[in-house]
Amino acid sequence: MAIAYPHFFGSEKAKNLKPSLMVTPTPSPVILSQDELKKIAAYKAVEFVESGMVLGLGTGSTAKHAIDRIAELLRIGQLKNIVGIPTSSITHEQAVSLGIPLSDLNAHPILDLAIDGADEVDSQMNLVKGRGGSLLREKMVEAASKKFIVIVDESKLVSHLGGTGLAMPVEIVPFCWEFTLRRLEMLFIEAGCVGKLRVVGESGEPYVSDNGNYIIDLYFKSDMGDLKEASDAILRLAGVVEHGMFLDMATTVIVAGKLGVFVTNK
Numbered sequence: 001m002a003i004a005y006p007h008f009f010g011s012e013k014a015k016n017l018k019p020s021l022m023v024t025p026t027p028s029p030v031i032l033s034q035d036e037l038k039k040i041a042a043y044k045a046v047e048f049v050e051s052g053m054v055l056g057l058g059t060g061s062t063a064k065h066a067i068d069r070i071a072e073l074l075r076i077g078q079l080k081n082i083v084g085i086p087t088s089s090i091t092h093e094q095a096v097s098l099g100i101p102l103s104d105l106n107a108h109p110i111l112d113l114a115i116d117g118a119d120e121v122d123s124q125m126n127l128v129k130g131r132g133g134s135l136l137r138e139k140m141v142e143a144a145s146k147k148f149i150v151i152v153d154e155s156k157l158v159s160h161l162g163g164t165g166l167a168m169p170v171e172i173v174p175f176c177w178e179f180t181l182r183r184l185e186m187l188f189i190e191a192g193c194v195g196k197l198r199v200v201g202e203s204g205e206p207y208v209s210d211n212g213n214y215i216i217d218l219y220f221k222s223d224m225g226d227l228k229e230a231s232d233a234i235l236r237l238a239g240v241v242e243h244g245m246f247l248d249m250a251t252t253v254i255v256a257g258k259l260g261v262f263v264t265n266k
């Protein structure tokens, strides 16, 4: 057994986690692309899917591989009677095109398992999600799942959330969005927080989520502090719908990297 990424899942901070098991060594000296690593993690996660499950279907380039694999196993009869709950319109479209039977949280308020990617994973299995804009539906579906497997390539591992200089997304209502953006920045003034309205490409037009909302991407110059306090403070702001920190939600993280595939459970 090998401890995966000792500075993350083997660290003092992570002692509530079961040691990671390296389940598959990556064939050496093959150099795998990031997308190939995402696919390896996704396929490993699908090994946990059983016939008859109600499944949360994540969003993004990693989750897409998992959905392709689930559809393939359904087609060849290795999986049966799966019901998928999609976390975005794009995942809904992908699943429909692959013939995966779908439903929603109204009909299935408790899911057996959700599988999704992440933008950042820390040593406590806390996540940043939503750089693809789907954080709200993802959080609703994944919070309703008995198990939530996160699938990432090793580039997503971070020592603390928001510390990569990359975005921590917050979904807000469009009404007076600049006001909400300033309030968000004020919350984290000591961390040098700068908020930017997400726009579509070069158009300058606001990106609109599946729920008709805008996304503010928060960038931090230094640590945003206690994550639970940060989460509560963001959610207390009127105008905020949800944020992309997924705290204490993942039950398993599957990391594919240069050394192999590692599965860590809570």
Ligand SMILES: O=C[C@H](O)[C@H](O)[C@H](O)COP(=O)(O)O
Pocket: 058, 059, 060, 061, 062, 063, 116, 117, 118, 119, 128, 129, 130, 131, 132, 133, 134, 135, 138
């Ligand atoms: O909104 C997007 C989702 O949270 C994705 O799961 C996340 O951005 C990771 O995406 P990817 O697998 O493409 O890196």
